[in-house]
Amino acid sequence: MQKRLAGKTALVTGAAHGQGRSHCLRLASEGADIIAIDLCAQALDVAYPLGSWEALKDTARQVEALGRRCFIAKADIRDRAALDKVVEDSAGEFPALDILVANAGVGSYGRVLETPKEVWDQVMSVNMTGTFNTIQAFTPRIVEGGNGGSVIIISSVSGIKGLPFTGAYAASKHGLQGLAAVLAQELAEHNIRVNTVNPGPVSTPLTSDKTGPALLTGDHPDTLLFKGSFSPMLPLDGGFMDAKEISAAVAWLASDDSRFVTGLAVPVDAGVMVR
Numbered sequence: 001m002q003k004r005l006a007g008k009t010a011l012v013t014g015a016a017h018g019q020g021r022s023h024c025l026r027l028a029s030e031g032a033d034i035i036a037i038d039l040c041a042q043a044l045d046v047a048y049p050l051g052s053w054e055a056l057k058d059t060a061r062q063v064e065a066l067g068r069r070c071f072i073a074k075a076d077i078r079d080r081a082a083l084d085k086v087v088e089d090s091a092g093e094f095p096a097l098d099i100l101v102a103n104a105g106v107g108s109y110g111r112v113l114e115t116p117k118e119v120w121d122q123v124m125s126v127n128m129t130g131t132f133n134t135i136q137a138f139t140p141r142i143v144e145g146g147n148g149g150s151v152i153i154i155s156s157v158s159g160i161k162g163l164p165f166t167g168a169y170a171a172s173k174h175g176l177q178g179l180a181a182v183l184a185q186e187l188a189e190h191n192i193r194v195n196t197v198n199p200g201p202v203s204t205p206l207t208s209d210k211t212g213p214a215l216l217t218g219d220h221p222d223t224l225l226f227k228g229s230f231s232p233m234l235p236l237d238g239g240f241m242d243a244k245e246i247s248a249a250v251a252w253l254a255s256d257d258s259r260f261v262t263g264l265a266v267p268v269d270a271g272v273m274v275r
């Protein structure tokens, strides 16, 4: 594995399992030390398992097995004070920060007209406000380093196209596209690049949610509408990509190989966007 990120430190949210863990391992394998944050509690109203403290510790063990350091913290990205505490607590061991991967997010499925207000609020507060909090808490540390850096926001194909049954989620991810486009301009003077990665279907605990992605394979009456918009074009084992495919794009955006790439949305979607 190339060491494109030797000497760098990366922050990853939602790092206990799924794509977040995969990003930590890929960035570490390329030489980065990691600050890994997760909610570590089943503290959201969702029909799939969220990350646990044990799982986050396991992420750290796997990063350390790659020869890199890993600082872990239990924090809810909706809670700005909790994130500020991570900034403070990690400052001794990791005074510099170069890469920020705002990955933590929550899914939800259902027709817009049937979406409870509580579900809308939960999705907006995690995906939009939580990502805003993460960026506002940690980006100043990249600015202070004076060496530039890379902010990578994990959006979705749902951030670019309207996937039926993902109204709240799509609205939140479309919002992140706006946030990224503005930040790319505001942070350019510090040589900090801001891009989104927009995954298609990825096999993670989130996609084990029987109320949503299972529509891709099930015999639900809404399957045709959902599939017509969300099915990949390329052949995929079981209809989902492995998280490491998304991590490859994250590592590229984190590295100098993309040093003049900013303000971009990068779909890694096996062809969902071409539909």
Ligand SMILES: NC(=O)c1ccc[n+]([C@@H]2O[C@H](COP(=O)([O-])OP(=O)(O)OC[C@H]3O[C@@H](n4cnc5c(N)ncnc54)[C@H](O)[C@@H]3O)[C@@H](O)[C@H]2O)c1
Residues within 6 Å of the ligand: 013, 014, 015, 016, 017, 018, 019, 020, 037, 038, 039, 040, 041, 044, 049, 050, 051, 052, 075, 076, 077, 078, 103, 104, 105, 106, 107, 126, 130, 154, 155, 156, 157, 198, 199, 200, 201, 202, 203, 204, 205, 206, 207
């Ligand atoms: N899996 C997919 O098919 C897919 C497709 C497109 C985009 N995405 C996006 O990719 C990102 C990662 O998704 P995933 O599939 O790995 O999901 P996941 O649910 O498997 O993992 C998300 C992690 O984030 C943590 N998390 C959730 N809310 C949090 C909060 N408030 N504070 C801190 N941590 C929190 C969870 O505990 C969990 O460990 C999300 O932003 C998701 O919207 C996923």
